[in-house]
Amino acid sequence: MKKMILIDGNSIMFRAYYATAYPGAKLMQTGQGIYTNALFAFVGMFEKIITEDTTNALVAFDTKEPTKRHEVYKEYKAGRIKMPEELAMQIPLINQYIELTGVPIYSKAGYEADDIIGTMAKRCAKDGYHVEIYSSDRDLLQLVDDRITVNLLKKGMREVARFDPKTLFETYQLTHEQMIDLKALMGDTSDNIPGIPGVGEKTAVKLLQEYETLENVLEHKDEIKGKLGERIKEHEELAKLSKQLVTIDVDADIECQISDLEKGEVKTSELITFFQNLELHVFVKKMEEPTAKMESWEYKVIEDEHELGKILKPELAIHFELSDYNYHKAELWGVGITDGKHHYFLSPDFALTSINFQMYLSDESIKKFTYDYKAAKVFLLWQNMEFNNVVFDLLLSAYLINSHLGKEEFKRIVSNFDYEDILYDDVIYGKGAKKGLPEKEIYERHIASKAKAIFELRDPLLKQLKEQEQLHLLNDLEIPLSEVLAEMEYSGLLVDQNELKIQGKDLKERLETLEKEIHELAGITFNVSSPKQLGEILFEKLELPHGKKTKTGYSTNVEVLNDLQKHHPIIEKILDYRQLSKLHSTYIEGVRQNLFEDGKVHTIYMQALTTTGRLSSLDPNLQNIPIRTEEGRKIRKLFIPEENKYLLGSDYSQIELRVLADMANVKGLIEAFNHHEDIHTKTAQEVFHVDEVNSEQRRAAKAVNFGIIYGIGAWSLSEDINVTPKEAQAFIDQYLSIYPEIKDYMENIVNFAKENKYVETIMKRRRYIPELESPVYTQRSFGERTALNAPIQGSAADILKKAMVDLYQYLKKNKKQSKLILQVHDELILEVPESELEEMKEVVPKMMSKAIQLKVELETSCDVGTNWYELK
DNA sequence: TGTGTCACG
DNA sequence: ACGTACGTGACACAC
Numbered sequence: 005m006k007k008m009i010l011i012d013g014n015s016i017m018f019r020a021y022y023a024t025a026y027p028g029a030k031l032m033q034t035g036q037g038i039y040t041n042a043l044f045a046f047v048g049m050f051e052k053i054i055t056e057d058t059t060n061a062l063v064a065f066d067t068k069e070p071t072k073r074h075e076v077y078k079e080y081k082a083g084r085i086k087m088p089e090e091l092a093m094q095i096p097l098i099n100q101y102i103e104l105t106g107v108p109i110y111s112k113a114g115y116e117a118d119d120i121i122g123t124m125a126k127r128c129a130k131d132g133y134h135v136e137i138y139s140s141d142r143d144l145l146q147l148v149d150d151r152i153t154v155n156l157l158k159k160g161m162r163e164v165a166r167f168d169p170k171t172l173f174e175t176y177q178l179t180h181e182q183m184i185d186l187k188a189l190m191g192d193t194s195d196n197i198p199g200i201p202g203v204g205e206k207t208a209v210k211l212l213q214e215y216e217t218l219e220n221v222l223e224h225k226d227e228i229k230g231k232l233g234e235r236i237k238e239h240e241e242l243a244k245l246s247k248q249l250v251t252i253d254v255d256a257d258i259e260c261q262i263s264d265l266e267k268g269e270v271k272t273s274e275l276i277t278f279f280q281n282l283e284l285h286v287f288v289k290k291m292e293e294p295t296a297k298m299e300s301w302e303y304k305v306i307e308d309e310h311e312l313g314k315i316l317k318p319e320l321a322i323h324f325e326l327s328d329y330n331y332h333k334a335e336l337w338g339v340g341i342t343d344g345k346h347h348y349f350l351s352p353d354f355a356l357t358s359i360n361f362q363m364y365l366s367d368e369s370i371k372k373f374t375y376d377y378k379a380a381k382v383f384l385l386w387q388n389m390e391f392n393n394v395v396f397d398l399l400l401s402a403y404l405i406n407s408h409l410g411k412e413e414f415k416r417i418v419s420n421f422d423y424e425d426i427l428y429d430d431v432i433y434g435k436g437a438k439k440g441l442p443e444k445e446i447y448e449r450h451i452a453s454k455a456k457a458i459f460e461l462r463d464p465l466l467k468q469l470k471e472q473e474q475l476h477l478l479n480d481l482e483i484p485l486s487e488v489l490a491e492m493e494y495s496g497l498l499v500d501q502n503e504l505k506i507q508g509k510d511l512k513e514r515l516e517t518l519e520k521e522i523h524e525l526a527g528i529t530f531n532v533s534s535p536k537q538l539g540e541i542l543f544e545k546l547e548l549p550h551g552k553k554t555k556t557g558y559s560t561n562v563e564v565l566n567d568l569q570k571h572h573p574i575i576e577k578i579l580d581y582r583q584l585s586k587l588h589s590t591y592i593e594g595v596r597q598n599l600f601e602d603g604k605v606h607t608i609y610m611q612a613l614t615t616t617g618r619l620s621s622l623d624p625n626l627q628n629i630p631i632r633t634e635e636g637r638k639i640r641k642l643f644i645p646e647e648n649k650y651l652l653g654s655d656y657s658q659i660e661l662r663v664l665a666d667m668a669n670v671k672g673l674i675e676a677f678n679h680h681e682d683i684h685t686k687t688a689q690e691v692f693h694v695d696e697v698n699s700e701q702r703r704a705a706k707a708v709n710f711g712i713i714y715g716i717g718a719w720s721l722s723e724d725i726n727v728t729p730k731e732a733q734a735f736i737d738q739y740l741s742i743y744p745e746i747k748d749y750m751e752n753i754v755n756f757a758k759e760n761k762y763v764e765t766i767m768k769r770r771r772y773i774p775e776l777e778s779p780v781y782t783q784r785s786f787g788e789r790t791a792l793n794a795p796i797q798g799s800a801a802d803i804l805k806k807a808m809v810d811l812y813q814y815l816k817k818n819k820k821q822s823k824l825i826l827q828v829h830d831e832l833i834l835e836v837p838e839s840e841l842e843e844m845k846e847v848v849p850k851m852m853s854k855a856i857q858l859k860v861e862l863e864t865s866c867d868v869g870t871n872w873y874e875l876k
Numbered sequence: 877t878g879t880g881t882c883a884c885g
Numbered sequence: 886a887c888g889t890a891c892g893t894g895a896c897a898c899a900c
Binding site: 555557 | 879880881882883884885
């Protein structure tokens with residue numbers, strides 16, 4: 005039988021909006037602040053309804069105009085809350101989406117979507133179609149018959165309840181005709197339909213089971229006893245009016261024809277662009293799947309040394325496809341190679357055993373292009389192979405052009421440069437537990453296609469880098485840094501396994517004791533690690549005064565707990581428990597899980613991830629090892645140098661403030677720094693007009709100095725230094741009058757950002773700030789703070805990176821055994837043999853200080869120890 | 877998978 | 886009326 009799908013657009017749209025706009029939810033938005041939550045949920049539902057084999061369908065919408073129902077009953081739908089602005093803004097998007105799917109849309113002034121659906125349903129059923137209606141409005145159940153099925157969306161939108169005459173009767177013990185009378189009797193608050201006051205669903209069903217129809221109920225009204233009978237007699241007219249209102253018009257005067265309901269072609273490429281623009285990437289991925297790319301190019305599988313020998317030459321793009329993001333333990337899935345004209349695939353076995361290939365990759369005089377040089381280089385180091393003289397890295401280049409791209413996957417990066425001949429990794433390999441290799445031809449081609457993309461994007465990206473004056477940044481900073489980081493990661497950091505065991509055992513025991521004590525004090529056992537359970541115990545069972553609440557319950561963070569210390573002895577224990585369990589699970593267990601057979605941890609420095617230009621570290625994160633509390637700091641004893649070596653650490657003193665002093669040309673700061681004054685004390689002296697600064701004053705001055713770097717606000721500063729927002733504001737004003745150049749800088753940089761849509765660092769690293777154009781205040785304010793902070797944080801990152809490259813080259817040139825092993829944003833840690841200790845104590849801090857020439861000196865400190873704990 | 881929490885610069 | 890400092894990563898829990 006021919007199938008016709010009729011969709012109640014309004015009803016589904018509302019359901020889509022409210023499914024994702026529950027109280028406290030943060031509505032989904034694009035970077036520009038366009039709301040997309042309703043669209044997102046609508047598409048999800050729509051895709052389930054409209055499938056590839058749908059041939060006939062219609063989406064019906066209401067219009068704003070009054071309807072016939074308003075004419076007979078002016079209170080119709082009165083009191084209904086206005087459509088939220090956030091939803092109204094999405095209606096054009098939803099319409100646009102439907103149009104792109106090829107499904108016809110219809111609406112007509114004076115008619116509700118219900119009436120359009122009712123009328124078309126009957127017409128189609130008469131014409132021999134089987135009709136499937138989709139809505140979340142139970143009113144439509146009156147349309148059910150042998151040829152019309154109504155599907156009601158359930159709450160989570162995950163499933164639908166399907167009603168045909170049989171299931172309808174099973175569910176309500178009523179026929180479809182009786183559904184109308186049911187509503188007429190009980191009314192409907194959401195549409196402001198009165199029904200008979202005092203009659204609800206239960207009573208209405210009972211009446212209909214006895215008398216079958218509303219008319220028959222009214223006819224026999226005198227038989228009905230008691231209050232109910234009185235009410236029916238009294239409100240007979242209301243019931244009749246209600247019936248008129250709830251009856252769907254199945255013969256509406258609409259010019260929509262069955263022939264108009266043919267589904268058109270999906271406008272695939274436009275739809276992809278639509279989703280891309282609205283940052284709904286999940287749907288973009290789904291679209292890519294069935295639209296396999298035009299196979300307008302061929303690749304060749306290279307299987308022997310002879311063939312390989314013929315294709316190896318300078319300036320090939322080479323892509324190593326690895327099974328896992330953690331390349332220290334990943335396996336190779338294949339290698340893609342291209343010279344721009346011919347494209348090749350190498351199997352993992354061949355690539356890793358070929359002598360020709362090994363020689364080629366390690367050759368320092370042959371230039372190569374790749375994507376994620378560091379990943380390939382480290383992977384190959386584990387295979388005892390080298391990868392040298394890479395002069396173009398697609399990942400790093402894209403990251404420099406727009407630092408937001410670094411977080412994206414290969415496909416999304418290249419598609420940003422309008423290169424579309426690439427599929428998503430998810431689509432090829434699956435994801436999560438299901439990740440694996442598909443058919444040979446599919447993944448070989450995918451891997452070769454990546455090499456092709458690297459090659460073809462090289463020229464345009466280099467051109468753009470040149471225009472943005474960033475070639476230096478790529479060639480002399482990021483690519484050399486990849487080599488430095490590769491060696492650091494591969495070298496790894498040795499862990500004292502005995503210390504790990506001792507600290508682990510100690511922490512475990514103390515945690516068990518604390519847990520028991522906490523349970524005793526609470527008078528009940530519960531999971532102390534569960535913020536939910538803890539909140540209930542503290543604020544309901546123990547009735548402690550609760551502070552702020554979170555989305556899901558009571559807040560139990562350190563701040564809240566500290567304020568509760570005096571109320572109950574349990575709090576101190578909980579704070580201890582929290583601290584120790586953090587140390588145990590994140591650091592002791594974290595390190596243990598990431599230990600390699602060589603007794604070391606091999607972190608991964610993400611070189612193209614942060615939007616500011618900093619590195620980040622993972623598996624394990626070695627950039628957040630505790631130091632602020634003595635208890636936590638002991639974790640640093642786990643990390644030791646190799647035998648007969650020392651750890652040497654050197655860090656910049658207040659590099660970000662110095663960068664600010666330089667970039668904003670702040671006379672007062674420059675002078676203070678160059679006289680080696682304590683900058684916070686100096687600031688306090690100026691701000692408070694005193695010679696002798698007390699610790700409170702210094703703390704406040706320090707908070708402002710920091711706050712300035714983050715794009716300070718009076719409110720947050722007041723929280724930080726415990727004064728009223730007004731006092732904090734006065735404090736900031738005073739600060740800015742002492743350092744007027746900072747005030748100018750703040751204004752200038754925000755204006756620059758608004759004009760150019762980006763800000764840049766000393767070394768021309770860019771960060772685009774789309775939030776500045778957002779209509780949403782919080783987004784825009786965030787953009788302004790970012791404009792202030794990114795150049796400072798980013799320049800400091802540039803400088804340390806430069807120092808790393810300089811130092812690495814020095815060590816290499818002078819054939820030193822000392823090597824860099826850690827970078828923590830403003831400090832470097834090296835492993836140094838005793839014989840080089842004295843030299844390195846000189847060289848390392850000096851190279852860091854001289855990495856760049858600023859208007860202020862870059863001071864550095866230097867410490868040596870036999871474990872990380874001993875540094876500083 | 878999202879949330880709360882907390883470790884670092 | 887509203888928000889309420891920049892940049893990260895990891896863990897446990899709850900759904």
